[in-house]
Amino acid sequence: MPAIAADWLSRPATAVAPDLVGCVLVRRFADGLTYRGLIVETEAYTPDDPACHAYRRRTERNGVMFGPPGGCYVYLIYGMYHCINVVTDLDGVPSAVLIRALQLEALPPWIELKQQKQPQRVAAGPGKLCRALKIDRSLNGIQLEPSQPLWLEQRSLAITTALEANKLNLIQTTRIGLTQGTERPWRWYLDPCRAVSKKAKTR
DNA sequence: CTCACGATTGGA
DNA sequence: CCAATCGTGAGC
Numbered sequence: 584m585p586a587i588a589a590d591w592l593s594r595p596a597t598a599v600a601p602d603l604v605g606c607v608l609v610r611r612f613a614d615g616l617t618y619r620g621l622i623v624e625t626e627a628y629t630p631d632d633p634a635c636h637a638y639r640r641r642t643e644r645n646g647v648m649f650g651p652p653g654g655c656y657v658y659l660i661y662g663m664y665h666c667i668n669v670v671t672d673l674d675g676v677p678s679a680v681l682i683r684a685l686q687l688e689a690l691p692p693w694i695e696l697k698q699q700k701q702p703q704r705v706a707a708g709p710g711k712l713c714r715a716l717k718i719d720r721s722l723n724g725i726q727l728e729p730s731q732p733l734w735l736e737q738r739s740l741a742i743t744t745a746l747e748a749n750k751l752n753l754i755q756t757t758r759i760g761l762t763q764g765t766e767r768p769w770r771w772y773l774d775p776c777r778a779v780s781k782k783a784k785t786r
Numbered sequence: 787c788t789c790a791c792g793a794t795t796g797g798a
Numbered sequence: 799c800c801a802a803t804c805g806t807g808a809g810c
Contacts, residue, residue: 626793634793644806662803664794681793710794760793780794 587735589653592671596627596678599671601771603680605742609734610716620685620706624772624779626758629678634764637677647724648677657723664710665719685712686778708780756783
């Protein structure tokens with residue numbers, strides 16, 4: 584499918600996040616090997632949001648969030664995992680969409696299949712997907728486009744059709760793992776889908 | 787300059 | 799429930 588261009592991402596993160604579910608994240612290595620993952624879960628972070636890394640002010644870490652849409656914001660969390668975000672909205676408006684889970688088309692060879700209890704969940708979580716696709720801070724600040732080692736592609740017709748027919752549904756719930764802004768319903772995921780990190784609480 | 791802590795994960 | 803593990807940034 585065609586690559587997603589920066590102008591499509593030049594909207595509030597809360598508008599982009601649901602639209603990114605069903606799109607594809609592509610990882611291309613220097614040797615040409617390419618891996619694709621269906622985006623099955625996202626979260627939005629906006630400038631007025633206390634959970635957003637850029638809520639207080641611009642710092643060395645969150646700088647790319649202040650840049651133009653289509654930027655790639657990667658940070659280290661808990662000293663051992665990386666998380667990847669797609670920068671959205673106008674240049675200067677610090678907003679991003681956290682990619683929380685992927686359904687990989689094929690498993691990279693460095694993932695020990697034997698050790699995987701559930702191979703379809705190797706990228707089910709923001710830290711896990713970065714580990715699976717070898718995404719770290721060396722990719723922080725790159726522009727997400729096909730000339731780079733990482734880019735986005737539009738939804739396939741098959742996914743769009745399945746959503747329209749309610750074969751697949753886009754569920755909206757509250758975000759995960761936060762201490763602030765927990766009430767904002769800014770998480771979206773595909774259902775049914777094994778690769779989603781966690782299902783919404785059911786009442 | 788220091789030090790508490792985090793948009794996580796996997797195991798007890 | 800809890801430890802692992804370290805860069806970041808708020809506050810002294």
